[in-house]
Amino acid sequence: MRATCVKIHLDNLKSNIHQIQSILEKNTKICVPVKANAYGHGIIEIARASVSSGVDYLAVATVNEGKQLRKAGIKCPILILSIPFTDELPELVRLNLIPLVYEPEFINTLDSVAGKLHKKIDVHLKIDTGMGRIGCKPEDSVEIAKHISVKKNLALTGVCTHLAVSDSLSSEDIDFTKKQIALFFSATEEMKKQGINPGIRHCSASGGTLLYPEAHFDMVRPGLIIYGYFPSPESKQIIKKKFPSFDLQPVMELESKITGIKPITKGTSISYGRTWIAENDTWIATIPIGYGDGLSRSLSGKLSVTIKGKKYPVVGRICMDQCMIEIGEDGNPEKHLISLFDEVTIFGPGENMNTAVTLADTLGTIPYEITTLIMPRVTRVYI
Numbered sequence: 001m002r003a004t005c006v007k008i009h010l011d012n013l014k015s016n017i018h019q020i021q022s023i024l025e026k027n028t029k030i031c032v033p034v035k036a037n038a039y040g041h042g043i044i045e046i047a048r049a050s051v052s053s054g055v056d057y058l059a060v061a062t063v064n065e066g067k068q069l070r071k072a073g074i075k076c077p078i079l080i081l082s083i084p085f086t087d088e089l090p091e092l093v094r095l096n097l098i099p100l101v102y103e104p105e106f107i108n109t110l111d112s113v114a115g116k117l118h119k120k121i122d123v124h125l126k127i128d129t130g131m132g133r134i135g136c137k138p139e140d141s142v143e144i145a146k147h148i149s150v151k152k153n154l155a156l157t158g159v160c161t162h163l164a165v166s167d168s169l170s171s172e173d174i175d176f177t178k179k180q181i182a183l184f185f186s187a188t189e190e191m192k193k194q195g196i197n198p199g200i201r202h203c204s205a206s207g208g209t210l211l212y213p214e215a216h217f218d219m220v221r222p223g224l225i226i227y228g229y230f231p232s233p234e235s236k237q238i239i240k241k242k243f244p245s246f247d248l249q250p251v252m253e254l255e256s257k258i259t260g261i262k263p264i265t266k267g268t269s270i271s272y273g274r275t276w277i278a279e280n281d282t283w284i285a286t287i288p289i290g291y292g293d294g295l296s297r298s299l300s301g302k303l304s305v306t307i308k309g310k311k312y313p314v315v316g317r318i319c320m321d322q323c324m325i326e327i328g329e330d331g332n333p334e335k336h337l338i339s340l341f342d343e344v345t346i347f348g349p350g351e352n353m354n355t356a357v358t359l360a361d362t363l364g365t366i367p368y369e370i371t372t373l374i375m376p377r378v379t380r381v382y383i
């Protein structure tokens with residue numbers, strides 16, 4: 001196997017799921033989003049481990065992702081969080097996937113596709129309470145729910161929405177979130193009043209799951225926290241105040257091994273563009289990982305990695321397949337400190353280790369992007 005790999009700590013995943021279960025009411029279901037290859041962690045293995053930890057639903061973005069799960073023998077309900085294209089509907093119906101619906105025309109088409117295949121399928125109605133992405137207006141939701149309920153080949157088994165700022169603690173954002181929750185709640189209450197069962201009501205991703213117990217309803221859809229990252233430092237503080245033992249562990253560990261060590265003299269340049277020049281005689285280690293593996297080139301000059309518990313800087317530009325680390329005198333073989341093929345951790349669980357959050361902060365992005373961008377050529381090893 002190649003020296004660069006991603007280790008997926010399934011024990012951490014299971015522990016994160018148990019932590020989340022511990023802050024929910026007993027009957028609240030969990031839906032684990034495994035879209036985008038489970039945020040880069042590996043869709044099948046994450047789905048299996050989640051189901052065996054007692055989660056009720058999985059969610060994907062595309063019909064193809066749903067197909068991967070069904071092919072792997074996963075039988076639980078699977079939500080499709082994005083709107084599929086008409087071409088994909090027969091497959092969606094055959095695979096027994098649950099689409100989010102809200103447009104009358106789409107609902108009609110889906111009903112007739114299901115009818116032609118002699119199947120009745122579950123759908124969840126999506127309401128846009130403020131995300132501005134997909135979903136009907138709250139004031140139209142009862143009518144649309146009725147429209148679904150008269151369709152012979154569709155069963156309305158859930159109603160949902162998505163919160164736009166549930167991870168933020170600014171008072172303006174808290175007001176906005178509470179307004180979204182209230183709009184959602186009153187829409188589902190109005191359905192009940194008019195004799196329509198909204199089924200499973202769900203609206204919380206990670207932020208709502210941690211910070212808004214009143215937004216748990218019948219099911220939550222936490223992604224990021226399942227993979228071991230808090231949506232924000234503030235959300236971590238708040239949940240720890242309420243549940244002191246609540247903790248999350250990163251599931252992903254990005255690792256490589258040293259494939260070269262050499263001494264260089266003061267004035268030697270390293271990598272493309274000669275952006276880094278040794279100020280002293282020193283030692284350089286090379287590792288076979290680069291932006292072709294998903295380690296962003298924008299991290300050049302801004303990243304430290306861990307070898308045997310100690311941090312060392314990546315120097316010079318990160319190349320497509322390799323990058324270099326300044327290990328100083330620790331690289332001197334007489335010291336017996338660092339040798340060829342020693343493990344190098346880019347990020348992962350553990351004290352003083354970079355996590356996807358550290359890298360995201362450096363790059364001005366979010367941890368979702370860091371883990372999702374790890375390329376397929378990096379082997380996932382499940383432990």
Ligand SMILES: *Cc1c(COP(=O)(O)O)cnc(C)c1O
Binds near residue numbers: 033
């Ligand atoms: C991705 C997604 C989630 C999970 O979001 P996290 O922030 O990772 O918890 C929940 N609901 C919907 C609709 C999503 O698209």
